[in-house]
Structures are given as C-alpha cells and as structure tokens.
Amino acid sequence: MSHVRSHPDRLLEKHTVGVWSLMTEEIENIGKFIDCENLFGISQSELSVLVKGIAIFHDLGKASEYFQSHLSGARVDSELSQHAAVGSLSVGHYLDGKIPDKSGAAILIAMAVIKYHHGSARDPKLILDSFDENQKFLEKIVRKLDENYLSWMEDLLDETVDLDLPSLIPRILSWERNYRKHREESGIKYYVLFQYLFSLLTWADRVDAAFRGDYKSERQTFSPDIVDIFRTTAGFDEPKTDMNLLRNNFYREAISNLDFTVGSMKGRTGIGKTLATLSLASKKREIIAEEQNYLPRIVYCLPFLSIIDQTFATIRDVLETSKIKVTSDILIQQHHLTELSYIKRKDGDENENYDAYLADILLNSWDSEIVITTFVSLFHSILTDRRNTRFFRLPGSVIILDEVQAIPPKYWKVISEVLEHLSKWGGTKIIFSSATIPQPFFVSSFPLIKGEYNLDRYDVRYLGKMGIEEFKYGLLEESVNTAMEEDKSLMIVLNTINCCKELFEHLQDSGSFTDENLHCLSSSLPPAVRREIIKNIKKKKGFQVLLTTQLIEAGVDISFDYCIRDLGPLDSVLQVAGRVNRSCEGNRGEMTVVDLLKEDSGRPFSWIYNDTIIWTTREILSSLKGSISEPALYELGDQYFSRLMNKGLENESLELLEALVKLDFERIAEFSLIEQLKGAVSFPVFLEIDDEAKRFWENYCEVLSTKPPIEAKFEYIAKRKQAVRNLAPYVVNVRLFLYPGAKKYTLPDIQHGFCYVSSDELEYYYDTKTGLKSDEESLFL
Structure with missing residues (x-):
C-alpha cells in the first residue's frame, strides 16, 4: 500500500475509492429519470465510464513528491505542487478508445473537469494550450509520482496508467475537431454535461475529504398529504369568510392535476400559493416515487432573502402538524447567510449535530428532502464558471419557482430554455408560481389553475409626473390626513433610499407623529432592525405610516389600507399592490402611482430601472382613465409582459445561450441576477x-x-x-x-x-x- 495522502488525515488511495464510490452511487439510478443521450449527448454507459475516469484520476498529481512535501507544510513551488494537470492528462489516455471518437467532446470535458476542479471552469479546447505552457513542470511532476500508488492504480484499473503527453496531442486535436463539428447541433448538451460532472466531482471530493469516507445518504419520507393535514387542523377546509372560501377553492384546483412536467400556478397575492405549491410538489413527489422508483427532492426557490424565513417557518409548521421531527435532513434553508448548522435524526429520539464545516457542505449540496433557497443560489449554480455542489441535484428534482416574474426580463429566454432542457430530458419537474407569469415561462407550461379567482380588494389610479415638492405638500399631506382621520394605515414606496429618508424626515418634522405610528424602512437600516420594524407594524392596528423602498415588494406578509407607489416596473407595482387590503380585512383599499421627479433636475427617481421597462410601464399606465380595479390591473400586467417580449430585451439571453453552446465560461461568468448599478x-x-x-x-x-x-x-x-x-x-x-x-x-x-x-x-x-x-x-x- 502507498502511504501518500490526499489530505492531512486521508490516504490518497482511500480518498480516490471514496470519491469513485460517491459519484457512482449518484449515477447508479439516473436511468430512471434521465435521458442521457438527449440531456448530455452521450449514453448512460458512456457517462459511467466518464465518472469512473474522473473519480480515479482527479487527484493523481497528489501522489507526487512535490505535493506530499507541500501537504507536510514545506515550501514548494506552486507550479510543482499543483496536481490537477497530471490527472487531466492521464484521464485523456484512459478514456481514449473507451469513448467513441464521435463523442470526443465528452473526453475533453472530462479532462477539463479534472484540470479545473479546484478553480474556475474554462473551455475544454484550452486544455492543450495549458499543457504546452506547463509542459516542463508537468514532466517534473510525472517523474516524481509515487511508484507504489501508480502500481495500486494500475491494479484497480487493470491497465497501464499512461502519462505521455506527446502521444496524446494528436488525439486531443482530433477530439477538438469533433467538438467543433458537432457543437452547434448539440446545443447546450455539452454545457449540461460539463456542469453535471463538475458539480458531481466537487461534491464527492469535498464530502469524502470532510467525512473521511463516513458519509451515508439516508433519504427521508413524509406523507404527501402534509398540507391537507395542516389545513384541516387549522380549519382552512371549512371557510367562514368569502376570502377563505376563495382560497379553499383555489387550493382544491391547484392540487387536482398531477399529470404535468412543467406547471404554472397563476394566482393573486394572498390567495394561498405557498401551501398550494408545497402540497402539489409533495403529491407529485409521491407519485414519482411509486411509478418510477426514485425519490425527488423538493427545491423551493424565492427571489428575496426577506421572505425566506417566513416561508421556512410556514413549511416547518406544516411538517410539525403531521408530527414530523423537523431535522435538517427533512428541511433546510440555504443561502449565503444561512447559519452553519445541520442536525440529522438518529434512531430513537437522538439527533446528530454536525460540526460547522460538515454542515456547510451538507447545506450547500442541498442534502435535504425540502430545500428553501433563493433564485441567486439556483441560477448562479446553473449559469456559472465556479465550482458548485448543487447542479447535479437538479435532474430528477421538483423545483418550485415562486414569484417567477422577479427574474429580470433580459434573462427570461436563457433561463426558460435551460429549465425546459432539464425538464424535457432530465426528469426535472417545475412549478412556476406568481400572480403574473412572464410569457416565456407561461407558454411552455401546463396551466394548473384555469378557474377565475378574481380578488377585487382595491382600486388603482395613475397621476403621472409630479415634482417632489408638489408631492410633499399635496398628495402626501392629503393621504396622511385621510389615513389619520379614518384611523387607517398608509404605505409609501419610493425608488431610492435618499428619497425615502427625505420624505420620512419631512413627516417627522411636521410634529403629527409618534415613534409608534411613523416608520422608515430601507437598506440603510441593518436587517436585524428591519425585521423588528416589520414585526411591530404587523402587530399594530389603526393609523400608521410606513415610508419604504422596494424591499417591501414581494412576499412580505403585511397589509395596508392605502398605498402610494413611485413609478417602477409594472410587475413591481403589482407586487406592492399585493400589500394593500391583503386579506380583505377592511373596506376597499386604494393605491396611487406617481412618477416622482427631482425638482432641480427634473430627473425621475425611476432612473434606477431599465429604461425600456420603465417606458413600457409609463406607456401602459398613461392610457388609464381614472381608477381601475384589481382585476383590471392584472390584465395590464399580462399586457405588460407581452409588450416586453417585443422590446429587444432578449439580446443578453441570446448571447448567454451562444456562450453555453460554445462553453465560453468567461462570458457565462458575467451572468448575475443581482443588478450592478453603473458608477x-x-x-x-x-x-x-x-x-x-x-x-x-x-x-x-x-x-x-x-x-x-x-x-x-x-x-x-x-x-x-x-x-x-x-x-x-x-x-x-x-x-x-x-x-x-x-x-x-x-x-x-x-x-x-x-x-x-x-x-x-x-x-x-x-x-x-x-x-x-x-x-x-x-x-x-
């Protein structure tokens, strides 16, 4: 046995076998839900060969004397202590002849996965260039590989480990020609294959190193009727108000059709989509388990961190109502601020609490039955050049995209096409959920709701352009006085923090308010303070005024009688409207939209948004005559999304799709759901x-x-x-x-x-x- 190590406390032989075992176990049953030929462009047997080669060769370079010295703490030239290039070279020789030349792109991808598995992904066609640049270092490393380890590898493979670079060059050039020849017709298949293998290796590599070969995947089951039980316990199935009757009917229709691959659940804010989508996903998961003999994970994605905790708490309550012990292997939330805590159930009443570094791995690899996460976490795992431990989880999962309209229009096409590819060939089931669903997602999905659930809770009017000073002493003053006289609540949503502060201080200086009934909410306040403000607003009844920025828009369970919204994208206006008379708790609500301008420059505060989107919104709202009802506003929302389809916003998506086909990771790395404001x-x-x-x-x-x-x-x-x-x-x-x-x-x-x-x-x-x-x-x- 060789005594070379992969990590300070792990023998390389054991690590290699451990990674191979984990990767193999993950792909063992994928034939139950993945069509490999159409998803990846290779057969399932070829995928198994690739996985074996990647797992066994990925850390071969660690068997060098240089790396072992580095691992012991000695100072070694970084070019000599690197290890990925050696494995990349040797896996090319290993796969030559085992994968047919027509699938030569798959060999290049396997080589690139190993070459870049500790850094950022790069186009596989750059492999040869990197070998040329590092040839002298590569030759030195090869000469210093541990002979006992090489002998062990050859016994494991039952063949010689070939480390000769010159003899591989003609084959690499041949695979590159094949890669270029079939790239366009393969579409995004090569990209999906790369990301699947890249994430699978990253996951297995980290899990084996951290758990030292002691990781066990133990899936958990729960009743598909958990939401029904929760609703019955809470009395939701016996509605006593018209609003609750409407919610009940919506829920019944939402879960009535389980025969879908991609479904869209269109329903107004406050109608009960969270429980409906969870119930639908749970029932779909059970049917798949019975019919296809595999258990999908449920990945519930939300656009904003501000509503993660709220959704997590709701789902936890649902599970606990069914007497389910909610440990991390059942339910987790995952995002960049998640506490590094992971608790797993053991036999009896005992729990196993993992150390933070193990919890980090389990959380980031979505190692749970129900995962609550963000759009950023999901889409930055799909469209990225970075290593991640999640992409391989997407095939075979049930993905809920709540508030799908929050995806920027410029990314509609690329995201819808990638999701369609995964759903069509990867066994991924998708539920789009929103009050307004953009057409690219809606037309490619089965409508789960066909009935009319027309909530009519408020009226909306658009007043057009208005200077900030005119607003202060006109509309704002009138609205505050009305709310005060009627003992009602008023929310004013502004586009910038500075505008929000200015108006708050203006009202504060008026002397008409106490600390209890005037609130300011923006990202200038730390999250801990914002949470307390929202909690206090929800408790208080009667007269109060909130000045806030757009962070209040989606999902926050809060309700006001009156609202003023500075002009923003129409989908954002709709989201704010969802906070007006949310549960029909009072008389009819009122919402006013104005286009606020700075007095000195005449510049609208809506400058922070995309010009095309604001022009489209302004164009639609300007056609209004007087007030319109909630149903009429949502009709405008559908019109808005239709118009945006013809505004040339898809150029960004087309460029990204081309980058996926070409495996142009430098371009792909520019993708970001988080808008970066220029300057x-x-x-x-x-x-x-x-x-x-x-x-x-x-x-x-x-x-x-x-x-x-x-x-x-x-x-x-x-x-x-x-x-x-x-x-x-x-x-x-x-x-x-x-x-x-x-x-x-x-x-x-x-x-x-x-x-x-x-x-x-x-x-x-x-x-x-x-x-x-x-x-x-x-x-x-």
Missing part, C-alpha cells in the same frame, strides 16, 4: 448597535487572529464563514455613486473587510430611525 462602489458597514452585535464582532476578530494548523483547514474555513454570517444582521451595504451631486458618506476605516462602527461612535454614523447617515447628516461636519 457604484459598494462598502459593507458593520454597526455595533447592541450587545449581541458587539459579541459577534469580538468573535469575528478572534477567529481572524487565529492561525489554524494545516490539518484543521476545513474546520477553520467553516468557523470563519460562520463568524461572517453572524455579522450579517448588523451590516449595511453602502453604494457610493460617482456621478456629480450624489450623496457622500463619511465612512470609518476598514477593519477586517468591514467599515467598523463601534458602539461608542454609533451616533456619528447612524440614525436609529433612518439608518446610516450621509455626509450632510454626519455629526463630524
């Missing part, structure tokens, strides 16, 4: 607003000052990651704009990656009502 630079500001924040900052500093031993590398990384996540509720991300006249901020010095505001300096930088101060407000001036 903006972001700084994270940590605000030490209470004792808990102070404790978390001290812990963070302590973690950073620790220098871990090499054998505790993964534990340290997880500990540091958790320390950063603990800070998140107290962090405000400030965007500084470079255009003339933009507000400036006096920020403290950066410490450990954050602009740190201690409790002693808090008053200089932070206002408890409006958040971080700009230069104009700073006490330093």
